[in-house]
Amino acid sequence: xxxxxxxxxxxxxxxxxxxxxxxxxxxxxxxxxxxxxxxxxxxxxxxxxxxxxxxxxxxxxxxxxxxxxxxxxxxxxxxxxxxxxxxxxxxxxxxxxxxxxxxxxxxxxxxxxxxxxxxxxxxxxxxxxxxxxxxxxxxxxxxxxxxxxxxxxxxxxxxxxxxxxxxxxxxxxxxxxxxxxxxxxxxx
Ligand SMILES: [Zn+2]
Ligand SMILES: [Zn+2]
Numbered sequence: 001x002x003x004x005x006x007x008x009x010x011x012x013x014x015x016x017x018x019x020x021x022x023x024x025x026x027x028x029x030x031x032x033x034x035x036x037x038x039x040x041x042x043x044x045x046x047x048x049x050x051x052x053x054x055x056x057x058x059x060x061x062x063x064x065x066x067x068x069x070x071x072x073x074x075x076x077x078x079x080x081x082x083x084x085x086x087x088x089x090x091x092x093x094x095x096x097x098x099x100x101x102x103x104x105x106x107x108x109x110x111x112x113x114x115x116x117x118x119x120x121x122x123x124x125x126x127x128x129x130x131x132x133x134x135x136x137x138x139x140x141x142x143x144x145x146x147x148x149x150x151x152x153x154x155x156x157x158x159x160x161x162x163x164x165x166x167x168x169x170x171x172x173x174x175x176x177x178x179x180x181x182x183x184x185x186x187x188x
Pocket of ligand 1: 048049050051052053086087088089090091
């Protein structure tokens with residue numbers, strides 16, 4: 001993966017067992033939209049942290065708050081480690097499995113142009129990077145299935161919970177809410 005370590009924009013995908021599971025979905029609209037989102041917008045000066053895109057005020061919707069996560073496969077926990085402000089184009093690469101499912105080929109082509117601009121690379125570089133990722137992800141998923149099979153007998157992974165590891169705005173309110181919904185997981 002070294003050859004691509006200088007890329008500012010990388011491709012990521014959420015592991016299948018955590019699909020659709022986010023801290024945000026457990027919060028109220030007002031906590032997310034009236035408190036957390038404005039805070040993250042302001043903190044990042046209304047600028048994408050990856051490509052530095054800064055839209056006009058009427059286009060702030062082009063900026064998304066992305067949940068940076070790690071995963072605890074053994075306990076079925078999504079660990080929220082931070083919140084980033086990124087533009088819709090960069091965001092599409094953070095959830096790339098989903099992106100490929102929902103976008104047309106033309107939209108995907110436009111995204112790839114964005115990728116090459118941000119990373120100052122060629123389309124060929126992009127293709128090589130994708131190939132490398134695919135073989136890497138394949139090996140990882142095999143490892144994951146093996147460990148999951150071993151543990152599935154004693155772990156109930158139907159009930160995904162959330163831990164807040166990073167310093168996020170309104171952290172206390174977020175934790176309180178997760179506790180109310182009985183999806184909070186605390187590491188001791
Ligand atoms: Zn961006
Ligand atoms: Zn995201």
